[in-house]
Amino acid sequence: xxxxxxxxxxxxxxxxxxxxxxxxxxxxxxxxxxxxxxxxxxxxxxxxxxxxxxxxxxxxxxxxxxxxxxxxxxxxxxxxxxxxxxxxxxxxxxxxxxxxxxxxxxxxxxxxxxxxxxxxxxxxxxxxxxxxxxxxxxxxxxxxxxxxxxxxxxxxxxxxxxxxxxxxxxxxxxxxxxxxxxxxxxxxxxxxxxxxxxxxxxxxxxxxxxxxxxxxxxxxxxxxxxxxxxxxxxxxxxxxxxxxxxxxxxxxxxxxxxxxxxxxxxxxxxxxxxxxxxxxxxxxxxxxxxxxxxxxxxxxxxxxxxxxxxxxxxxxxxxxxxxxxxxxxxxxxxxxxxxxxxxxxxxxxxxxxxxxxxxxxxxxxxxxxxxxxxxxxxxxxxxxxxxxxxxxxxxxxxxxxxxxxxxxxxx
Amino acid sequence: xxxxxxxxxxxxxxxxxxxxxxxxxxxxxxxxxxxxxxxxxxxxxxxxxxxxxxxxxxxxxxxxxxxxxxxxxxxxxxxxxxxxxxxxxxxxxxxxxxxxxxxxxxxxxxxxxxxxxxxxxxxxxxxxxxxxxxxxxxxxxxxxxxxxxxxx
Numbered sequence: 001x002x003x004x005x006x007x008x009x010x011x012x013x014x015x016x017x018x019x020x021x022x023x024x025x026x027x028x029x030x031x032x033x034x035x036x037x038x039x040x041x042x043x044x045x046x047x048x049x050x051x052x053x054x055x056x057x058x059x060x061x062x063x064x065x066x067x068x069x070x071x072x073x074x075x076x077x078x079x080x081x082x083x084x085x086x087x088x089x090x091x092x093x094x095x096x097x098x099x100x101x102x103x104x105x106x107x108x109x110x111x112x113x114x115x116x117x118x119x120x121x122x123x124x125x126x127x128x129x130x131x132x133x134x135x136x137x138x139x140x141x142x143x144x145x146x147x148x149x150x151x152x153x154x155x156x157x158x159x160x161x162x163x164x165x166x167x168x169x170x171x172x173x174x175x176x177x178x179x180x181x182x183x184x185x186x187x188x189x190x191x192x193x194x195x196x197x198x199x200x201x202x203x204x205x206x207x208x209x210x211x212x213x214x215x216x217x218x219x220x221x222x223x224x225x226x227x228x229x230x231x232x233x234x235x236x237x238x239x240x241x242x243x244x245x246x247x248x249x250x251x252x253x254x255x256x257x258x259x260x261x262x263x264x265x266x267x268x269x270x271x272x273x274x275x276x277x278x279x280x281x282x283x284x285x286x287x288x289x290x291x292x293x294x295x296x297x298x299x300x301x302x303x304x305x306x307x308x309x310x311x312x313x314x315x316x317x318x319x320x321x322x323x324x325x326x327x328x329x330x331x332x333x334x335x336x337x338x339x340x341x342x343x344x345x346x347x348x349x350x351x352x353x354x355x356x357x358x359x360x361x362x363x364x365x366x367x368x369x370x371x372x373x374x375x376x377x378x379x380x381x382x383x384x385x386x387x388x389x390x391x392x393x394x395x396x397x398x399x400x401x402x403x404x405x406x407x408x409x410x411x
Numbered sequence: 412x413x414x415x416x417x418x419x420x421x422x423x424x425x426x427x428x429x430x431x432x433x434x435x436x437x438x439x440x441x442x443x444x445x446x447x448x449x450x451x452x453x454x455x456x457x458x459x460x461x462x463x464x465x466x467x468x469x470x471x472x473x474x475x476x477x478x479x480x481x482x483x484x485x486x487x488x489x490x491x492x493x494x495x496x497x498x499x500x501x502x503x504x505x506x507x508x509x510x511x512x513x514x515x516x517x518x519x520x521x522x523x524x525x526x527x528x529x530x531x532x533x534x535x536x537x538x539x540x541x542x543x544x545x546x547x548x549x550x551x552x553x554x555x556x557x558x559x560x561x562x563x
Contacts (some may be wrong), residue, residue, distance in 0.1 A: 098438045101447060125424075132420070154421045167418055 017286075018279075018358025019077070029350035029362055032370030033343075034084040037378055039190045039212065040342045042081045042384075045194045046187035046213065047220010048074040048177060054250065055403065056126075056176035062246040068130065069231070070224045070392060075123055082115065084378055087235065090369065107193060118186045122179040128153075129172035131393065133160050142398070149392065186214040194322040194345060201276035201356075204347040207265060214258035216271035219338035221251045227386070228405060229324070235396065240405070241320050248327050252308035259301050276356045283352050283359045291340040292348075300337010304330040367387035470503045472496055478511060480559055489558035499556065522551040 016025060052070040054060045084091040103109035136158050138153035188209035195208025225247050232239045267279060284292050309329050311318060318326070352359045365371045394404050417425075421513045449455030475496040476483035486492060497503060499518045507514040529539040542548060 096442065099435075100442045101452075103452060129420075155427060157419045157423050159419045164418060164420065167420065171420075 015362065016226050016353070016360045017360055019355050020353040020358040020360060021355055022361065024353050028362070028370065029347065030086070031346055031350060032362075033364060033372055033375040034088040034370060036119050036339075036343045036346045036376070037084040038081070038088075038373055039187075039194075040219070040339055040348070041077050041084065041379075041382065042190050043187055043212065043216030043219050043338065043342070044223050045074045045078045045081060045220070045221075046183040047218065048077065048224055049183045049220070051221050051224045051247075051250075053176045053180050053183075056173055057180065060246060060250075062242050063407045065243050066224055066247070067403035068177075068227060069390075069405055070220075071123070071127055072389045072393060073224060073227055073386060074220075075127065076389055077382040078115075078119055078123060079385055080378065080382045082111075083381065084375075087369065087374065087378065104214070107196065110192075111189060114189050115395050116184055118182050118254050122175060122182045126172055126175045126179060129168045129175065130402055132168055133159065133165055134158050134393075134398075137401075138398055146392070166382065184213050184260050187213050194349070197349075199354075201274065201348050202280055202352070203345070205265070207261065209264060211258075211262055214254065214261055215341055217254045218251065218258050218334055221247060222331040222334040222338075225251065225327055226335060229328050229331070229392065231405060239324060239406075243323065244324065244327055245315065248308055248311060249329070251330070251334070252305075252312055252382060254292050255301070255308065257303055259305060262301075276352075279352045279356045279359060280348075283363070287351050287359055288344050288348055292344050295340030296344055299333050300340055304333050304337070324379040468502050469495070469497050470508065474508075475503065483522045489555075489560055491557065491559055518556070520548055523546075523550045523554075523556075 008094065014025060031276050048070045049061075052067055052074065055063045055067040082095070083092070086095050098109070098112050102112065105310075135150045135154045135161075139154055141147075141149055142150060191212030193210030194203040194212075195205050198204040228244075229239060258323065307326055311326060313324065315323070327371075335367065347362065368374075426497075444454045444456070446455030446457075447453070450458070472483070472495045479496075486494070486496075499522050500515055502520070504513070504515060507515050524542055527538065527540055528543075529541045533539055546553065550556075551563070553562055555563055
């Protein structure tokens with residue numbers, strides 16, 4: 001008994017400080033890196049979609065080259081959004097049971113509905129209406145499997161008369177308008193899941209959904225910049241610098257609002273200093289120093305704010321080459337910063353004891369179901385899917401009617 | 412194909428949605444586990460599957476009654492009638508089942524206290540005593556365990 005106890009203590013003790021309940025003194029928190037990836041990936045989906053809707057709904061002409069690219073990005077990431085959760089639960093092969101026995105009162109189960117609505121009613125429909133004309137054309141010109149895929153995707157509708165196309169356009173616009181609140185719902189929901197846990201002072205917070213949506217927009221736009229630039233380099237094509245400037249501008253606006261709201265949250269927490277504030281303060285300074293102060297605040301917010309802000313004012317004085325490099329750096333910093341923010345939210349809520357008198361810590365492992373290796377695999381999956389989607393739908397070779405990067409006729 | 416002069420895209424989409432719905436309903440009827448919702452929002456058979464993985468350890472009142480029909484009868488007369496033998500005597504040992512000569516250990520008064528010590532968490536109708544105020548802690552001197560209302 002004593003031997004058992006000392007071995008448990010030896011294993012567990014270095015992981016916590018202060019007073020921790022026995023049931024909290026495990027070596028691993030219940031939620032690990034997979035649960036961190038889940039809000040990250042869903043956020044990228046929502047952000048990329050909102051980026052695309054800037055073109056459709058708000059008619060920002062300069063962003064047209066990245067319209068289809070950002071929609072496909074949203075699709076590739078959405079297809080992977082549930083994977084971290086399913087892997088975390090440990091039985092991904094049982095996922096179909098969620099659908100055949102839908103539950104209507106569990107907040108976690110509602111994600112199934114939000115997800116299905118967003119995928120089927122918004123994203124796929126909008127993509128279909130946008131690509132329909134091209135599918136018909138490519139189905140006639142492309143041979144073999146490719147042609148077959150395009151012909152299947154037309155679902156048998158070959159009408160590309162002006163009247164039909166005008167209807168496509170109109171419907172796609174309506175879906176975009178429905179899509180914006182849906183994207184907010186999709187990611188606001190993820191914030192709600194955390195924000196509604198009222199027993200946990202780190203999570204239980206009414207503006208959690210808003211913070212999630214804003215950081216999603218920031219990360220989504222950054223992702224679109226990142227993917228657009230990488231794709232152009234891979235294809236050895238010139239970047240549309242005007243498009244980049246406009247993306248950088250929207251990224252800056254989104255970041256300003258996001259940073260303000262997060263700062264408000266911080267000020268509110270600090271000033272009201274409610275129960276649990278001191279343990280959270282300690283945790284933020286000790287356990288989350290690198291991800292919160294360095295990752296989220298410095299690299300993810302302040303640095304890009306400064307650089308993008310300067311570029312807004314002094315765009316004319318910065319040569320194109322340097323500007324492009326700066327945009328890329330900002331995009332990468334923000335992508336890392338938002339990942340750090342998701343980590344801080346998910347892990348932070350588990351790092352302090354319910355006694356509010358002690359904190360735990362946790363070392364990320366390489367292997368295992370919650371190790372970072374699986375995390376990296378899951379995070380690279382959407383990029384692989386996106387590559388296939390780009391090869392199929394944004395090929396440089398095939399003439400298109402829509403908005404694509406690197407069209408054949410414009411070098 | 413023209414329904415009410417709807418544009419072809421819309422017709423196809425309606426058909427597609429219809430096809431998805433129908434295949435979903437078919438899949439649902441085929442894949443929903445038989446015992447789902449028998450007791451609640453879960454597969455009823457999961458319970459019996461789980462239970463069957465464990466071997467029972469209690470022999471049960473009927474098994475004890477085969478050898479001790481007299482005790483069974485006396486117990487049934489008193490207010491301990493709903494208790495099972497093993498609640499006081501503990502799990503019946505394999506040795507005792509094989510050979511009655513291997514006697515079970517006799518319960519001590521400690522066992523009475525486990526149920527009868529006054530506690531606010533117990534229902535008010537349940538007879539409770541504050542053991543240190545109640546005569547003495549050798550309960551069997553005054554109460555027969557099998558017929559607690561009778562004195563020896």
